[in-house]
Amino acid sequence: MRITLLVIAVVVLAVLNVFIGAVDIPVRQILDVLTGNDKESVEAYIVMQSRLPMTITAILAGSGLAVAGLLLQTTFRNPLAGPSILGINSGASLGVAIVMLAMGGSMTLGSMSVGGYSAVLLGAFAGSIAVMGILLLLSTMLRNSLMLLITGIMVGYLASSVIMILNYVSGADSVRGYVMWGMSSFNGVTMSHIPLFATSVCVGLIAAIALMKPLNLLTLGDEYARNLGLNTGAVRNMLLGTTGLLSAVITAYCGPVSFIGLSVPHIARIVFPTDNHRKLLPAVMLTGAGIGLLCNLLCLVPGSSVLPLNAVTPLIGAPVVVWIIIKNSLKRG
Amino acid sequence: MGQIEKMRVEKLTTGYRSHGETIVVTKDINAVLNGGELTCLLGPNGSGKSTLMRTMAGFLKSIGGKVMIEGKELGEMENGEMAKKVSVVLTSRVEAPNITVREVVELGRSPYTGFFGKINKEDAEAAANAMEMVGIADLAGRRVSTLSDGERQKVMIAKALAQETPIILLDEPTAFLDYPSKVGIMMLLKRLAHESGKAVFLSTHDLEIALQIADSLWLMDKHKVMLTGRCAELSADGSVGRYFDNNDVIYDKDSRSFRVRNPE
Numbered sequence: 063m064r065i066t067l068l069v070i071a072v073v074v075l076a077v078l079n080v081f082i083g084a085v086d087i088p089v090r091q092i093l094d095v096l097t098g099n100d101k102e103s104v105e106a107y108i109v110m111q112s113r114l115p116m117t118i119t120a121i122l123a124g125s126g127l128a129v130a131g132l133l134l135q136t137t138f139r140n141p142l143a144g145p146s147i148l149g150i151n152s153g154a155s156l157g158v159a160i161v162m163l164a165m166g167g168s169m170t171l172g173s174m175s176v177g178g179y180s181a182v183l184l185g186a187f188a189g190s191i192a193v194m195g196i197l198l199l200l201s202t203m204l205r206n207s208l209m210l211l212i213t214g215i216m217v218g219y220l221a222s223s224v225i226m227i228l229n230y231v232s233g234a235d236s237v238r239g240y241v242m243w244g245m246s247s248f249n250g251v252t253m254s255h256i257p258l259f260a261t262s263v264c265v266g267l268i269a270a271i272a273l274m275k276p277l278n279l280l281t282l283g284d285e286y287a288r289n290l291g292l293n294t295g296a297v298r299n300m301l302l303g304t305t306g307l308l309s310a311v312i313t314a315y316c317g318p319v320s321f322i323g324l325s326v327p328h329i330a331r332i333v334f335p336t337d338n339h340r341k342l343l344p345a346v347m348l349t350g351a352g353i354g355l356l357c358n359l360l361c362l363v364p365g366s367s368v369l370p371l372n373a374v375t376p377l378i379g380a381p382v383v384v385w386i387i388i389k390n391s392l393k394r395g
Numbered sequence: 396m397g398q399i400e401k402m403r404v405e406k407l408t409t410g411y412r413s414h415g416e417t418i419v420v421t422k423d424i425n426a427v428l429n430g431g432e433l434t435c436l437l438g439p440n441g442s443g444k445s446t447l448m449r450t451m452a453g454f455l456k457s458i459g460g461k462v463m464i465e466g467k468e469l470g471e472m473e474n475g476e477m478a479k480k481v482s483v484v485l486t487s488r489v490e491a492p493n494i495t496v497r498e499v500v501e502l503g504r505s506p507y508t509g510f511f512g513k514i515n516k517e518d519a520e521a522a523a524n525a526m527e528m529v530g531i532a533d534l535a536g537r538r539v540s541t542l543s544d545g546e547r548q549k550v551m552i553a554k555a556l557a558q559e560t561p562i563i564l565l566d567e568p569t570a571f572l573d574y575p576s577k578v579g580i581m582m583l584l585k586r587l588a589h590e591s592g593k594a595v596f597l598s599t600h601d602l603e604i605a606l607q608i609a610d611s612l613w614l615m616d617k618h619k620v621m622l623t624g625r626c627a628e629l630s631a632d633g634s635v636g637r638y639f640d641n642n643d644v645i646y647d648k649d650s651r652s653f654r655v656r657n658p659e
Contacts, residue, residue: 139490275512278498279505281491285454290505290558291478337491338498340511 064333068348072121075355079117080109082359084368112249115256116358119248122263123312124322124354125347128330129270130308131323132346136277136339137301138201141386142211144324145309148197149218150190151318154310155244156221157189158182162240163232187310193217194302245370246317248358259315266308270343273300277339320372321379322357326350328382353378399430401561401594402451402481406460409443409450419458420446426613426623428594430561433585435605435626436598438615444598447615448566451596452483465561478506482555484565488547489539496542496550497535500525503557518557525556528587545576549583556587563587565597569604577601581608602639606630606651614638 081092087105094100095109127145134143134150145151161181193214200213229237243250251259276297279287288294312319327342330349336342357378361369404426410419420443428434438444449455451462453469462469464480472480482503489499503525504518514522526532529549534542539550548568555563565584569577581597581604588595588610599605605612612629614622622629622638629635636646644653 272510275505275508275510278502278512281494282489282499282502283485283487285452285485285487286483286489288454288474289452289478289481289483290502291475292505293474331493335493337494340513 065344065348068333068345068352072348072352072355075352075359076117076121079120079355079358080113082362083108083113084362111253115251115253116249117355118256118260119251119316120354120358121351122260123248123316123319124326124352124357125350126263126266126308126312127319127323128326128346128350128353129267129343130305130312131325132327132339132343133270133273133277133301133305134323135327136280137298137305138197138210139280139283140210141328141390142324142383143214144321145190145305145313146318146320146322147211147218147324147383148193148214149216149221150193150197150214150305150309151313151320152218152221152225153189153191153193154186154313155189155318156225157185157187157192158243158314159185159225159228159240161185162243163228163237183311183314186314187306189221190310190313191302191306193221194306198298198302243317244372246319246372246375247361247368247370248316248354250317251315255315259311262311263308266304266311267347269300269304269307273297273304274339274343276300277343278337281337281339317371319375321375321383322350322353325379325382326353328386329353399592400427401430401465402428402596403463404451404460405463407447407450407457407462408459409446409455410458411446411455412458417458421615421617421621423460424621426621428562428596429611430594431588431592432594432610433581433588433608434594434596434611434613435609436596436613436615437602437605438598439617440600442615442617444615445566448564448596448598452481452564453477475506478558478560480560481562481564482558482560484548484551484555484563484568486566486570489551492538492540494539495535496526496531496537496539496553497522499539499550500535500553500557503554506558521559522553522557525553528556528590529553529583544571545573545580548572548580552580552583552587556591560593562594562596565595567598567600569597569599569601577604578608581605585610603652606635 081089085108087108091100091105092109095106100106131144134145134148135141165181196217197210197214201210229240276292279290279292284294326349327346330342330345334341334345357371357374360374361371404424407424408419408422410417424447436444436448446455450457500522501514501518504514504521505512508514508518526535529552531546531549531553534546539547542550569580572580584595584597585608587593606626609626612624612626616638619638622634630648630651633648636648639646639653643656645656646653
């Protein structure tokens with residue numbers, strides 16, 4: 063029942079994303095474009111080459127980041143874990159910065175050749191995996207979740223510092239390309255890149271679904287999970303790989319989107335109060351898609367210009383984080 | 396009650412390996428766990444109870460010697476096989492805020508469920524029976540995070556029962572409980588051992604309760620050889636007294652309790 067409502071909400075938001083945009087296009091004309099009766103007009107180009115890929119990207123990126131957040135929260139058994147707050151996005155950013163600035167950065171991701179894109183993706187992937195590896199290593203030493211969180215934030219600052227130095231020594235053009243990427247947006251994926259983007263994200267989502275049983279076992283703690291037959295080391299690596307893939311692909315295309323990964327699992331838990339990943343995972347995927355679409359719409363609202371994504375996501379994410387902290391400290395008295 | 400051997404440790408040396416160094420905690424232990432019995436592992440802090448327990452559960456590699464489970468060596472078993480032989484109840488708390496009692500107990504079925512961990516009719520029945528045996532059937536729908544420490548302990552015991560293993564290891568299951576709950580848990584475990592024929596093995600600091608309830612004892616001390624045997628016999632022949640008596644306490648075998656030697 064609740065899941066049906068969630069599906070309806072996602073569908074409605076997706077339709078709104080196609081029908082509402084920076085340019086006013088009559089509903090009639092959009093329907094003409096979607097049914098294939100209008101292929102030539104400027105409006106047709108906007109709908110098919112901008113709004114449609116942007117809507118698909120918002121769904122996949124929202125969903126993927128939310129799942130990455132859930133996997134991290136279960137792996138670290140920490141409600142405040144998420145790709146952005148743990149510095150995984152910063153790691154990806156650092157990788158991208160190195161690649162982009164090395165390549166001159168005059169191109170934006172959308173117009174990049176597949177070869178150039180692969181280099182950026184590889185940079186993002188290497189960066190995020192490196193940070194994840196450091197965090198997993200530290201998590202064996204730091205049982206206190208707050209300490210781990212602060213460590214993650216520090217790793218993030220370190221990455222930002224290196225990025226700043228790189229920017230400082232690079233030319234203005236390169237920096238501009240990187241800064242635009244850094245503000246995040248769902249419009250960086252062109253229709254021609256959608257198949258590659260969608261495939262990569264779907265591989266990550268399917269991997270997450272395949273890890274449902276191990277995720278449920280990990281909610282009991284590592285030793286209980288092991289005693290119930292789980293190869294915890296291998297599973298941790300698979301979780302690391304899946305989270306790394308999702309954050310890396312999405313960060314490479316959309317920029318370091320903040321707060322969606324961290325906050326969506328909690329928003330989903332408000333509607334579905336469960337720790338059973340067989341129910342939680344689909345709920346998080348749908349909520350992530352919905353929040354992605356909602357944020358994309360909110361970017362449009364004020365007048366003609368389009369806000370960067372990272373101007374909007376903290377408005378939803380930050381209050382959720384504060385709420386979790388308050389809730390947890392009240393519980394502990 | 397038949398004396399069916401479920402687990403045996405032979406010349407077992409336990410300890411840790413850290414920074415390339417081997418730190419031995421206990422040396423050359425020989426002991427047996429029988430089915431249908433409650434066996435208690437007693438010893439002061441730092442005597443290596445926890446290390447021994449973790450080695451028997453397969454969490455720590457032994458430094459030397461063997462752990463034999465129903466005739467097969469522990470080191471030769473895969474995680475999946477081990478999961479059907481030995482279940483554990485640990486001191487760590489389950490912290491997931493929304494997980495329900497039934498969900499935890501059903502996770503005990505994991506060694507038998509498929510790729511996605513789907514619970515079939517048989518699994519649901521096994522979990523329901525386990526909750527019934529432990530007396531928490533009425534809590535099935537409750538969230539574990541809302542339960543008392545004693546209730547939580549029973550949930551983990553039910554999880555271990557649902558796992559359907561011939562051996563259950565419990566690391567200090569009575570810690571943090573009030574006196575009646577300690578006795579309650581211990582009596583429950585004894586009943587389960589007798590009814591199910593499982594070997595139930597627990598470590599505890601609650602000497603007197605253990606000495607009154609246990610079927611068998613493993614007594615540990617850092618400076619002494621481990622002593623094992625039937626609880627009644629070890630108590631009656633003065634072994635327990637010799638093991639624990641010191642300048643301050645003395646064991647009274649008639650009441651199976653300890654007294655302070657010089658109360659002034």
